Amino acid sequence: MLSHALFWSLLFAVGHLTGALLFYFFHRCIFHGSLGKYPILKQWKRVHTKHHADPEDPGSFFFPWWANIMVWTLAGSLVWLNPPAGLGLFSFFGVYSYRHRKAHLGEDTRWARHHMSHHYGSPRANFSGTYPVIDKVLGSYREFHQDMEQSNLSRKFLG
Numbered sequence: 001m002l003s004h005a006l007f008w009s010l011l012f013a014v015g016h017l018t019g020a021l022l023f024y025f026f027h028r029c030i031f032h033g034s035l036g037k038y039p040i041l042k043q044w045k046r047v048h049t050k051h052h053a054d055p056e057d058p059g060s061f062f063f064p065w066w067a068n069i070m071v072w073t074l075a076g077s078l079v080w081l082n083p084p085a086g087l088g089l090f091s092f093f094g095v096y097s098y099r100h101r102k103a104h105l106g107e108d109t110r111w112a113r114h115h116m117s118h119h120y121g122s123p124r125a126n127f128s129g130t131y132p133v134i135d136k137v138l139g140s141y142r143e144f145h146q147d148m149e150q151s152n153l154s155r156k157f158l159g
Helices: 004-031 039-053 065-081 083-104 110-120 132-138 144-151
Strands: none
Touching: 004 039, 004 083, 004 132, 065 083, 083 110, 110 132, 110 144
16 A cells, blocks of 8 residues: 555656646647637737747746636646645646746756757747657657757757
């Protein structure tokens, strides 16, 4: 039988992974896919398109206020229903926000180069934003060095 702490840890990890997969789905299917044609999703896709148009603009790093309310309401509701899974979901969005900002500010890490290759090399690949393994498992992974070479990426992001 699993100990209470191990069970909570497992639920926390499931919540974090759920957040990562939800983000992947939104990014691939709504922001870059056909689901972005529906009214509220169309507006969200437009914000993301603006982010791609100028990825070095700090004002476009984050979701609009109304999207943040939706995300945090979902996460908060899950905390109420299942505290460890909800906290895991919260943790993903915290990790994502931190890593996304660091990537756009020029951090030289594998995940930052992975993310920036999505912007500057192949916007039809590398949707996960923070975990390249998710792109590998779901078939949307592209090597970041190839994408960067093809796009003449600025030295700032070559790493």
